Amino acid sequence: MESTESGSPDPGPASEMLDFLRRYSREQLDSRRADERRGFHLSLIPDLAHAGLLGLQIPQRYHGQELSHSDTVKVWRQSGAIDCNLLILLAVHNTLGVPPIQDFASEDVRSAVLPELAQGRRLVTSAISEHGMGSHVRSISAGATKRPDGSYVLNGGKQWISLGADASYVNVFARLTDENGQDAGITGFLVDASSPGFVRGPEVITLGLKAVPQNSLSLENLHVPAERLLGEEGKGLLAAKTAFTHGRLMLAAGSVGAAMRALELTQRFARRREVATGNLAENGRIQQIIAESVAAIQAVETLTEHIVDRLDSGREVPEPFYFAAKILGCELMWQVVDRCVQLLGARGFVDTNVVGQFFRDYRLFRIFEGTTEAITVYLGSMILKHPQQFFSVFDDFDVDHTLGEYISRIDKLATTTTTTGRQRHILANQIGELACWAIVAVLSADGRHRSSMFAHTASWTEQQLLGKLQAAEDSRPFVELPTADELARYIGDFEESIGNVEQRRPGIQHDLDLLLRRG
Structure with missing residues (x-):
């Protein structure tokens, strides 16, 4: 490997991998071609394997890299900044595939299979x-x-x-x-x-x-x-949960990288673009959008850093922290990418300007490993069943008076009486979302003295929490919804307005001709 290039992180177990990924993205990767051809070039897998990227946390005795959680997250962030396809290729193998084997297979199976996976001979x-x-x-x-x-x-x-x-x-x-x-x-x-x-x-x-x-x-x-x-x-849920837990942290870390890259490109454009009001970057509204985007990135990065610090020091990570990483990591990243498409104007709608492909590729993250809506309701439902178990996670932090008051108000909301299952779902969604914002607000507040940008992030996360808290409180009592049948009947009538427009033109035939098949 070549020496660490300018701008690379301090030397460490993952530094050569990060150098490799950056150099490889410049010299070998062609995201546009991979997108058009629906596949990577043939040398990608052996190249990644040679760099150790297919055995990130596999122990060295099985020929893996045995990276810390902190270093692994750096790899996810870097990959996310380069190409969503690259990130998911590496992540599916390393987070969804490897952990169930590494943690739950017999030693004979681990000894036979993990070296193959670590060296990229198998996916x-x-x-x-x-x-x-x-x-x-x-x-x-x-x-x-x-x-x-x-x-x-x-x-x-x-x-x-x-x-x-x-x-x-x-x-x-x-x-x-x-x-x-x-x-x-x-x-x-x-x-x-x-x-x-x-x-x-x-x-x-x-x-x-x-x-x-x-x-x-x-x-x-x-x-x-x-x-x-x-x-x-009968204990397969434990292995599946291991895969999902690793995956949620990966999604948040990769989202940070994607948002960083999209905002980097947008900032370049804004600094160079002159509009009727002057330089685009100096426009107050644009500055506000960019500052909020930076705060979103910094808030999620603070959360992922806190999780890996706990993991690497052997401390337990409360399960809601992983949910917050998935929910806010993916949602805030998508907001940043969407804003970048908007701020780039016509250039944002040009698919070859990176951000356009990010817009398509990273949209999946709001669905991957559970849609935002589904897992937010799930998280909220868990909190409603065991509220004190959740609120006790803040005992580890020096929570200031204002945030403490907000958390108490969330606790009070969790006691809201619901009369229907639909109301219960809506309440669970609100509690789940508020729980995520409470977590990042408390973590961001801990770092407000590190710099003026961290102070802005702390204020921004607190404002987000307050705004969503007030909206949840103002929605009491719940507005009665139309029934599912009523909604279905109304939407079913749309066909009368728009007609039958299902396309039935024959597509490309992929099957082997009947006369050429085996008998």
């Missing part, structure tokens, strides 16, 4: 989502049946599987039926993709993130040896 992913469910793991319908010899047979389908057709190993989560025909709970299995009965489905044509394939998978009487179990029978 791995996890198959959780199904056609009828996304990240709601408890709704899994794919089935596994235990045989008398202790092995298992899997049947069912999986959908939206990143690298599903390219990975050599897939962590499959299925609902187990024991030898007596009883439901034994969701169980994890390490599946070799070359096994008979593992059927790769077609690639989904996505809005963005086109270079990383999303496939459906079919499991047709697929045999899995007993030793390929991930953890205990």
Whole structure:
């Protein structure tokens, strides 16, 4: 590796990887071509493997890099600034694929599989989502049946599987039926993709993130040896949760990198652009938007740094912190990217100016690993069930009087009486969102004395929390909503206004001609 270039971070375990990624992005990557061709160039995987990027946190005894959480987050941030496809390729392998094996497989399996993954000879992913469910793991319908010899047979389908057709190993989560025909709970299995009965489905044509394939998978009487179990029978949720937890931190860190890159380009433009009111960067409204964007980036970065500091020091991370990282990390990044498209004007709508492709690619982050709405309601529901368990997380911080008052008001809101399930969902969403903002506001307040920009971020996060708190309080009592049937009937009438416009022109034929197929 070449020496650390100017502007690189201080030397450390990840510094050579960051240097490699920056140099590689300049000399080898072509994001536009990858987007158009729906795939990377052929040398990418061996190049990434040679740089150690496919074994980030795999222990050195298995030929991995054994990076700290802090250094791993730096890799995610750097990758996010370069290309969403690159980030997701690395992240699916390292966060969704590796941890269930590293933490739950037997030592024999780890010794056989992890060196292959760390050295890039094989890729791995996890198959959780199904056609009828996304990240709601408890709704899994794919089935596994235990045989008398202790092995298992899997049947069912999986959908939206990143690298599903390219990975050599897939962590499959299925609902187990024991030898007596009883439901034994969701169980994890390490599946070799070359096994008979593992059927790769077609690639989904996505809005963005086109270079990383999303496939459906079919499991047709697929045999899995007993030793390929991930953890205990019926305890697959633990392995799946491990993958999701790593993924939420990755999404926040990658989002920081993406937002940084988009804002960097926008700032260059604003400083050079003259408009009717003068220089664009000197326009007060534009300054306000840019300052808010910087504050959003800094708030999420503060949150991710706090999480990795806890992890690297062996301290427990409260689960709501991971939810806050996913929810606010992805939502605020998307706001920054969207604003950058707007501030760039016509140049923002030109797809070759980087930010346009970011706009398409990173839109997925508000959906990936659970939509913002779904997991915000889930987080809020957990807090409503056990409010003191959540509010006790602030005991570790020196919370000032103002923020303490806001947190008390959130606690009071959590006691709101709801009369319908719909009201309960709305309340849960409000509490979940307020919880996320309370976390980042408290963390940002801790750093307000570091610089004037940190002081601005602390004030901005506090204002965001207050604004959302007041809006939640003002919505009492809840406005009665139309029923689901009423909404469906009204929207169903739209066809009378717009007509039937479904397109049925024949597309490209991909199947082999009937006369050329095997009999």
